Structures are given as structure tokens and as C-alpha cells.
Amino acid sequence: MECATNQSVLPHVIVVLNKSNCSLGDEAYDIDAATKKLLSDANQSLTLNPDIDRHVQLWRQGHDKNIQTAEDLLKCYYSTFRVVRIPEKGRYMLIDQQVRKLQNAISFCCRGSHRHKLQARRDLKAEELGECLQSGLDHFTASLDVPFDFLAFSWSQNPIPPGLEGNILRLALSIRDIRGFSNGQDIFQHLSQMVASCIMLYYIRHRIRGIMGSCQSYGLI
Amino acid sequence: METFEYHKPALDGALDQFCDIWWPCKYSSSKGRRCVNTREGHARGHQDERGKPIGAGEYQSDFTSDTYRHTWHTNLRDSLVHIQKLMKRISAVSIWNRQSDEAVKAAEQHLRTMSQFYQNLGGAARFQSNASCLSCLGDMPGHPLPCGHVICSSCVRMFGEAQSQTAFVLNWCPLHNNERLKRSVQISLKPASAGVRVLSLDGY
DSSP: OOEEEHHHHHEEEEEEEEEEEETGGGGGSSSHHHHHHHHHHHHHHHHHHHHHHHHHHHHTTTOOOOSHHHHHHHHHHSSEEEEEEEEOOOOHHHHHHHHHHHHHHHHHHHHHHHHHHHHTTOOHHHHHHHHHHHHHHHHHHOOOSSSEEEEHHHHHHHHHSSSSHHHHHHHHHHHHHHHSSSSHHHHHHHHHHHHHHHHHHHHHTTTTTHHHHHHTTTTTT | OHHHHHHHHHHHHHHHHHHIOOOOOOOOOOOOBBEEEGGBBTTTOOEETTTOOOEOOOOOSSSOOOOOOHHHHHHHHHHHHHHHHHHHHHHOOOSSOOSSSHHHHHHHHHHHHHHHHHHHHHHHHGGGOOOOOOOTTTSSOEEEEEEESSEEEHHHHHHHHHSSSEEEEEEEEEGGGSSSEEEEEEEEEEOOOOOOOOOSSSOO
């Protein structure tokens, strides 16, 4: 979890239990039932496994999260958690059925992830996915202690566009970084007179009619 | 106000992007560690700059585009009106052989506004950009100055001394115009009527 900041979407997890015993009942091969069973069995490890207990305490102490079950803990790190069993050899119809279920589960998770990324404006095109993986590799081969910033990556791929909107945004970000303002109102308060003057300059340069007419109609000149 | 309405989409767009994409969460842990995640990057809850989780919960901020938009619009409109009034008072003393009184007044007033703006923020030297002309926030910058600032062709025309239609000399940077540059900068601009020039070295 400490490896990344500004992540817009939590990943999905599908656990595939391969070579499952054929003598298990049909219920074991139902995704929802198998997921429920595995999570229920894992509840004990919250207290018995010291590594997992450390994560539980991290969320409990001073945080708002009340971690009571394995599912509660997993939801802190992942969007969804599913278990798919694939039987060992012999039951070929069942193998085929489970493989199809696995395929559907993967598609479902991909669609959900893509939808959330679209909403967060962090969806990746095919060529950007390669860039993202390469960027992650470059980052973590340089340091394992500094988290990967998804926001910085997103804007390296889609930089702030030129024009008045982008330039105001860049200047606002510069003011934030250089002066360390913790109050957004202060930044835009400073900007308002400068931006207004730039707008006036724009009109003088481009000679857009209306400004002087407006000034006259408003009794300003 | 037509001036303002024309640029409103860009003005609102800048505010929206700043608040939605770039402004971090205001949450601070009991040990004083600040959350670094922004509104669109808050899936993992509150995290500090090391990535350590410091709390669970949604993005928090007192500064949102919806709550601040009205103030932003009011401040800009008031500033525009103020600038127009100031321009009326400026007598058009042409220092740089400017084409029109209007342009001279606008240039002089803008220099004053810029000077005050950057002084209030600790000096223009602290602000550098190759992607934005920090003088006018308009065109793409293309003319570097010895001070490190890069300005656009329009600012060269407006603030430089015209030697001809296309040749200008700048003795000071518009961003900190109260001090001369270490050396004057001669800038040649492509004439507006000049077409694209192509040099073909393909051997034919």
C-alpha cells in the first residue's frame, strides 16, 4: 500500500485455486460460495498471524476503520475479492465450466476497473499502459522507499495544455509549490488581479470589439 | 461583461482542474502528517508523502470549485473594472514608439500589475517556466532572456524597443522591469507575411 499515492482505483483480486479436489461438492465451485468460505476460514488469521495482525492494528489504531473480518481488511486494499476453483484432471466438463467462470470474472473486474478509471479521468490507452508499466519499473528500480505518484505519471502523459486555462493552472501550481500556501483561496486571491490584467492585454492585442463598447455602456469611459 | 464572459470557460476550467485534480486533501493525522492524495486519487484513503496510510476516509477540502467560483468571478470582474479605471488615468506617454495609446496604456498598467503581483509572492526570479509566458499567460514562450524567463513574441513586440518592423531590443525583462538585464537582448521575429521556409537536403 505504501508503494503508491494518488491512486484513483483500487485493484481487483481473483484467487484461482487450481487442482481442487474433485470430491468437493458443487457449492465449492460456485464463486460466491467459495469466496465466502475462504474468507470465513481466514478470519482466524487476523489474530493468529502476527504479520496480518500488524496490518489490522494499523487500521484500527487512530483510524476510522473497524476491522473485524478478513473481508474488512481486504477491502482496505482491493476493490473486489473473488475465489475461483479449478478441479484437477478427470472432470473435464467442470474444468471447462470453471475456466469460463474465471474468464467472466476477469472481464467483469476489467470492465469495473475501466469504468472507475474513466470517471476519475485516469483511463489508459494501449500505448499509455506500456508507458505506465515502464514508468513503474524505472521508478522502483531507482528506489523502493519513495511511493509511485499516479498523479505525476498521469500528467507526464497528458501535460497541461497551452492557452489561458493551462497557463493560469500552471501559475497557480507554481504559487502553491514555491510559496507553500495551504489555503487555495489565498492562491486565487493573488491570481485574480494578474489574470484580469492578462485578459485586458489579450483584448488590446487581438482588438476584440466589445471591451471599449462595454466600458462605454457601463459608464467606465 | 463581454470581456469576462469570453474567457469564462478558461477561467472556470483552470479553477475546476486545480480543485479536482491538483489540490490535496486537507486531512492531517494526530501526529501532524498531511495527506498528499488529491480528490481523484483518494482510492486508498489518506496517505502521507511516504505512502504510509494515515487514515481511512474520503477526500476532504474546504476549497472546492463550486464554493469558490462565485468569489473567483467577483474578484476577476472587480479587477477588470479597476484596471479599466486606472487606464483612463494614464497619460499616453509613448516610451517605446508604441502603435496606439490604448496599447501603451495597457502595457504600462500591466507592468505595474505584474511587478506588484510577483513582489507579493517573493520576487519574479522564483518563478520560471518554459511552457507558459509568465508575462501575459497567453501565447507560447519562445524567447529566453538572460534572467531565465522566457517570453512570447507578443510580449517582445509590446515591451521591446522596436528597431524595425521585426527587430526588437529588450533592456529589461517584463517580469521584473525595475532592473535592467545584464545585457540587452536583440530579438528578430518572423514577419507575419513570411511563409514557411523549407530547406530540402534530399540530394535532388
